[in-house]
Amino acid sequence: MAAMAAALRGPGRRFRWRTQALAGGARGAARGAAAGQQDYDLLVIGGGSGGLACAKEAAQLGRKVAVVDYVEPSPQGTRWGLGGTCVNVGCIPKKLMHQTALLGGMIQDAHHYGWEVAQPIRHDWRKMAEAVQNHVKSLNWGHRVQLQDRKVKYFNIKASFINKHTVCGIAKSGKETLLSADHIVIATGGRPRYPTHIEGALEYGITSDDIFWLKESPGKTLVVGASYVALECAGFLTGIKLDTTVMMRSIPLRGFDQQMSSLVMEHMESHGTQFLKGCIPTCIRRLPDGQLQVTWEDRTSGKKDTGIFDTVLWAIAQCASIFFSVLSCSRKNKKRDP
Numbered sequence: 001m002a003a004m005a006a007a008l009r010g011p012g013r014r015f016r017w018r019t020q021a022l023a024g025g026a027r028g029a030a031r032g033a034a035a036g037q038q039d040y041d042l043l044v045i046g047g048g049s050g051g052l053a054c055a056k057e058a059a060q061l062g063r064k065v066a067v068v069d070y071v072e073p074s075p076q077g078t079r080w081g082l083g084g085t086c087v088n089v090g091c092i093p094k095k096l097m098h099q100t101a102l103l104g105g106m107i108q109d110a111h112h113y114g115w116e117v118a119q120p121i122r123h124d125w126r127k128m129a130e131a132v133q134n135h136v137k138s139l140n141w142g143h144r145v146q147l148q149d150r151k152v153k154y155f156n157i158k159a160s161f162i163n164k165h166t167v168c169g170i171a172k173s174g175k176e177t178l179l180s181a182d183h184i185v186i187a188t189g190g191r192p193r194y195p196t197h198i199e200g201a202l203e204y205g206i207t208s209d210d211i212f213w214l215k216e217s218p219g220k221t222l223v224v225g226a227s228y229v230a231l232e233c234a235g236f237l238t239g240i241k242l243d244t245t246v247m248m249r250s251i252p253l254r255g256f257d258q259q260m261s262s263l264v265m266e267h268m269e270s271h272g273t274q275f276l277k278g279c280i281p282t283c284i285r286r287l288p289d290g291q292l293q294v295t296w297e298d299r300t301s302g303k304k305d306t307g308i309f310d311t312v313l314w315a316i317a318q319c320a321s322i323f324f325s326v327l328s329c330s331r332k333n334k335k336r337d338p
């Protein structure tokens with residue numbers, strides 16, 4: 001945000017929507033940037049809640065702004081559009097799935113209040129997922145339109161720094177683009193972490209990056225972790241009547257008020273979420289019928305146990321996604337533009 005404030009203090013610039021294909025022009029462009037001729041007043045890396053808000057404010061204040069956003073697919077291959085975590089794999093789809101669960105509870109209660117509802121009620125994951133995904137796609141489109149309306153240029157490229165004023169972006173097609181700016185804001189957010197030391201974790205597990213984009217119901221699910229992401233996912237899965245277990249190593253909702261956290265857990269247990277407390281998974285294997293056999297260890301007794309699930313969802317932590325660094329796109333640039 002400091003970079004953005006500085007950008008807003010600087011003199012106005014003439015608009016030059018200019019990008020340079022790297023082939024042939026990279027060194028010249030990077031030198032131009034170093035000499036103070038930038039394409040933009042402000043370049044924002046990351047088109048999530050933070051990056052978009054920053055870019056739109058700067059544009060509203062008369063700056064020439066560009067946003068670059070690129071979603072690295074999840075290990076399971078899930079990808080999504082503009083808007084970052086909140087829109088695509090966070091707050092928005094999560095709240096829609098909570099709403100699904102709440103509606104189910106109300107329909108179940110409804111007959112006590114005189115409503116004639118056929119029992120038992122059934123839920124169709126496919127239908128819900130399609131509606132959630134269509135809503136998210138409409139938001140992706142809305143963000144693109146908002147950027148266009150504010151004359152913020154959007155690039156669907158993965159950025160890495162060449163020097164402090166120049167960024168190299170690589171598109172899905174492999175095409176490289178150089179962009180320069182007086183100020184560059186890093187708003188790259190975070191992504192869910194996998195426990196890479198656990199056999200089968202990466203091959204067979206999913207994360208919150210995948211759950212909202214599943215076309216089929218996850219079925220009987222083991223959620224590993226006791227973060228708010230873990231408990232929220234377990235909450236809506238239980239709410240739509242899926243057999244759901246949370247495996248937690250120590251305390252729930254670390255960093256939150258522990259009295260409140262216990263109440264949350266008790267409430268979830270009373271609604272059917274199962275908890276495996278003080279346990280850590282050690283191995284996941286796929287069985288011939290496609291189900292997942294999870295082995296875990298009780299940390300107090302040291303005893304091992306196993307269970308069979310359809311889905312294992314890791315919700316153990318987020319890690320910052322600054323997967324770009326002060327590196328050049330090509331060896332040539334690296335030598336020339338430190």
Ligand SMILES: Cc1cc2nc3c(=O)[nH]c(=O)nc-3n(C[C@H](O)[C@H](O)[C@H](O)COP(=O)(O)OP(=O)(O)OC[C@H]3O[C@@H](n4cnc5c(N)ncnc54)[C@H](O)[C@@H]3O)c2cc1C
Nearest residue numbers: 046048049050069070071084085086090091158159188189
């Ligand atoms: C399941 C879940 C539920 C949540 N629920 C809530 C909630 O209810 N309320 C709440 O306040 N928060 C919630 N959050 C947190 C919230 O989603 C995040 O705090 C917020 O989205 C972070 O925004 P951001 O702009 O910092 O990053 P992000 O939204 O992650 O955006 C960063 C963007 O930058 C892109 N990017 C990264 N590196 C590069 C690069 N080198 N080049 C180009 N693009 C790049 C990323 O792909 C991404 O699109 C939830 C999160 C999750 C996972």
